[in-house]
Amino acid sequence: MIEDKNQQRTPLSALGEFGLIDHLTTNFKINHKSTIKGIGDDAAVLSHKDKNIVVTTDLLVEGVHFDLSYMPLKHLGYKAVVVNLSDVYAMNANATQITVSIAVSNRFPLEALEELYAGIKTAASIYNIDVVGGDTTSSTSGLLISITAIGEVNKDDVVYRNGAKPNDLLVVTGDLGGAYLGLQVLEREKEVFKVNPNSQPDLEMYTYIIERQLKPEARKDIIKLLKDLNVKPTSMIDISDGLSSEIIHLCKQSEVGCDLYENKIPLDPQVISTCEEFDIDSTTVALNGGEDYELLMTIAQEDFPKIKANPNLTVIGYITEASSGMHLVTRADTKIPIKAQGWNALNDQE
Amino acid sequence: MIEDKNQQRTPLSALGEFGLIDHLTTNFKINHKSTIKGIGDDAAVLSHKDKNIVVTTDLLVEGVHFDLSYMPLKHLGYKAVVVNLSDVYAMNANATQITVSIAVSNRFPLEALEELYAGIKTAASIYNIDVVGGDTTSSTSGLLISITAIGEVNKDDVVYRNGAKPNDLLVVTGDLGGAYLGLQVLEREKEVFKVNPNSQPDLEMYTYIIERQLKPEARKDIIKLLKDLNVKPTSMIDISDGLSSEIIHLCKQSEVGCDLYENKIPLDPQVISTCEEFDIDSTTVALNGGEDYELLMTIAQEDFPKIKANPNLTVIGYITEASSGMHLVTRADTKIPIKAQGWNALNDQE
Numbered sequence: 001m002i003e004d005k006n007q008q009r010t011p012l013s014a015l016g017e018f019g020l021i022d023h024l025t026t027n028f029k030i031n032h033k034s035t036i037k038g039i040g041d042d043a044a045v046l047s048h049k050d051k052n053i054v055v056t057t058d059l060l061v062e063g064v065h066f067d068l069s070y071m072p073l074k075h076l077g078y079k080a081v082v083v084n085l086s087d088v089y090a091m092n093a094n095a096t097q098i099t100v101s102i103a104v105s106n107r108f109p110l111e112a113l114e115e116l117y118a119g120i121k122t123a124a125s126i127y128n129i130d131v132v133g134g135d136t137t138s139s140t141s142g143l144l145i146s147i148t149a150i151g152e153v154n155k156d157d158v159v160y161r162n163g164a165k166p167n168d169l170l171v172v173t174g175d176l177g178g179a180y181l182g183l184q185v186l187e188r189e190k191e192v193f194k195v196n197p198n199s200q201p202d203l204e205m206y207t208y209i210i211e212r213q214l215k216p217e218a219r220k221d222i223i224k225l226l227k228d229l230n231v232k233p234t235s236m237i238d239i240s241d242g243l244s245s246e247i248i249h250l251c252k253q254s255e256v257g258c259d260l261y262e263n264k265i266p267l268d269p270q271v272i273s274t275c276e277e278f279d280i281d282s283t284t285v286a287l288n289g290g291e292d293y294e295l296l297m298t299i300a301q302e303d304f305p306k307i308k309a310n311p312n313l314t315v316i317g318y319i320t321e322a323s324s325g326m327h328l329v330t331r332a333d334t335k336i337p338i339k340a341q342g343w344n345a346l347n348d349q350e
Numbered sequence: 351m352i353e354d355k356n357q358q359r360t361p362l363s364a365l366g367e368f369g370l371i372d373h374l375t376t377n378f379k380i381n382h383k384s385t386i387k388g389i390g391d392d393a394a395v396l397s398h399k400d401k402n403i404v405v406t407t408d409l410l411v412e413g414v415h416f417d418l419s420y421m422p423l424k425h426l427g428y429k430a431v432v433v434n435l436s437d438v439y440a441m442n443a444n445a446t447q448i449t450v451s452i453a454v455s456n457r458f459p460l461e462a463l464e465e466l467y468a469g470i471k472t473a474a475s476i477y478n479i480d481v482v483g484g485d486t487t488s489s490t491s492g493l494l495i496s497i498t499a500i501g502e503v504n505k506d507d508v509v510y511r512n513g514a515k516p517n518d519l520l521v522v523t524g525d526l527g528g529a530y531l532g533l534q535v536l537e538r539e540k541e542v543f544k545v546n547p548n549s550q551p552d553l554e555m556y557t558y559i560i561e562r563q564l565k566p567e568a569r570k571d572i573i574k575l576l577k578d579l580n581v582k583p584t585s586m587i588d589i590s591d592g593l594s595s596e597i598i599h600l601c602k603q604s605e606v607g608c609d610l611y612e613n614k615i616p617l618d619p620q621v622i623s624t625c626e627e628f629d630i631d632s633t634t635v636a637l638n639g640g641e642d643y644e645l646l647m648t649i650a651q652e653d654f655p656k657i658k659a660n661p662n663l664t665v666i667g668y669i670t671e672a673s674s675g676m677h678l679v680t681r682a683d684t685k686i687p688i689k690a691q692g693w694n695a696l697n698d699q700e
Contacts, residue, residue, distance in 0.1 A: 062490070
């Protein structure tokens with residue numbers, strides 16, 4: 001759907017590998033003092049003093065992580081960056097640089113890659129990060145994007161997954177389940193489109209959840225907010241695979257248990273109404289949906305007064321001793337063990 | 351050929367994504383003080399003082415960069431690391447950490463990935479680098495490896511591609527053309543094998559060039575040697591795409607020209623004899639073959655006494671004014687313009 005809109009189709013072979021990198025990254029500017037050398041040498045050169053730097057990397061594969069029939073390439077470029085930055089923020093760090101590598105089959109014309117890089121550039125600009133390197137190569141099938149993100153953080157401010165303590169509060173940012181439901185709506189429209197290519201879908205009532213899927217944001221604002229509130233979480237992780245999966249990571253690494261309250265899980269009204277329409281349980285969607293890119297953290301009890309009035313932060317439970325296990329406390333006040341049913345990249349495929 | 355040898359075949363879906371990363375990286379040790387946190391959180395955490403850090407990334411795609419019918423997975427893992435480290439050394443930096451991401455189709459059993467990671471681990475151990483992160487996901491076809499390497503270097507020691515000056519000496523490490531010829535031998539054996547699967551190839555006379563292709567080494571030793579000799583190159587680049595392509599990069603970025611002497615290009619005797627056998631010109635192979643992972647550098651004239659006795663370093667020409675252009679001076683003493691005919695990843699593929 002996206003590619004067909006391109007009037008111009010310049011074959012990639014017209015540029016060659018070196019020409020392609022140069023072409024796609026021409027207008028990428030350097031903003032950080034710590035970026036001494038960006039694209040154009042064997043490696044980027046960064047400088048850091050008195051700080052720790054954090055590094056994270058993610059692969060996005062066509063047909064596994066995205067479907068170009070409803071994911072515009074510009075959004076894909078944007079999302080690929082955001083997904084990585086989310087991991088940097090989950091360390092309580094400030095993202096500063098990324099490298100972007102792509103493998104692409106020759107069925108993509110140059111204009112398609114330009115769209116992709118336009119999205120990457122927009123994300124770099126909005127999140128204020130420098131694009132400092134990368135690699136472009138051909139693939140035998142489809143598109144693959146590999147991004148590595150680098151950030152910096154004062155030595156005392158790093159937050160790991162393993163610092164949660166019994167009685168800490170379990171806190172989540174934003175609301176959950178939207179990205180997964182947005183995907184369900186898009187998948188449904190794709191099926192309708194297959195049967196009737198002239199259908200004009202009215203997606204107005206799904207705007208929020210579709211945006212959560214196609215153009216998610218990373219919670220850079222929360223890192224600043226925590227600093228402003230003078231709160232250092234005891235542990236933190238980003239929610240990419242679903243709340244239950246991330247809670248399990250956090251509790252296992254911290255060697256603690258938790259009680260998660262079903263009625264506290266933040267849901268957008270559009271998530272609730274769409275769950276009703278699709279006849280899916282909204283708690284299941286929030287627990288297992290994934291791709292929300294919110295932050296899950298634990299906060300010491302004494303910090304509660306600092307966060308309680310904040311609309312961005314919702315207390316959804318508390319940490320217990322490991323021996324108590326990890327439980328969901330349902331609306332009916334029964335306790336169910338939390339299990340990871342998150343989206344599993346390796347099971348879904350042939 | 352490689353996969354068939356595996357008696358055990360554990361489907362990847364038996365582990366799931368999280369289990370797979372844990373399983374593959376269990377025995378990866380941390381050796382560097384600068385590695386504060388490796389695998390296991392949203393991002394790795396590194397610390398650096400008074401130094402610049404360098405970052406480089408490379409993608410290797412099955413069917414484009416490697417062919418598993420003659421590339422054992424262990425060697426592939428090793429080579430994927432080495433290729434990235436080579437870029438770090440080309441900055442005159444010391445490689446310290448890598449992240450490794452792979453996309454893999456379910457036709458690969460767990461044992462195949464274990465082989466791959468065994469090679470990665472061997473390289474990490476030999477080059478003394480910490481594996482600090484990564485991502486594993488499924489692909490719809492084949493295997494793809496994305497590695498990001500990080501290194502550190504004293505602020506005054508960084509060497510870029512753009513520092514070459516007229517009259518500087520053009521110097522290359524090791525010898526050239528071997529990796530390309532090794533590939534030709536392996537391709538030929540593959541064709542023979544197709545016709546007669548019982549053939550037992552005798553590759554003894556090609557040991558060196560096959561090793562250059564299957565198990566290349568990065569020139570970490572040269573970074574130490576240059577320090578010991580008290581030589582800081584004015585510019586440096588690693589030779590991944592062929593000598594002519596790298597010379598052009600270096601001259602263009604430095605805004606200079608050069609005279610390269612054909613009779614000075616270092617060739618191994620096995621390269622010469624195999625070129626005769628295949629009826630290919632050895633200079634063409636050295637100029638355009640690629641994948642040698644040697645270092646090309648320029649050195650000020652006054653440093654010549656320091657390097658002249660060293661068997662690892664060969665002077666192959668000198669830098670001229672940009673207006674003179676880039677030329678190969680042939681054995682017949684004629685000047686031919688240097689053109690990039692290096693292996694081009696985007697032209698070769700459909």
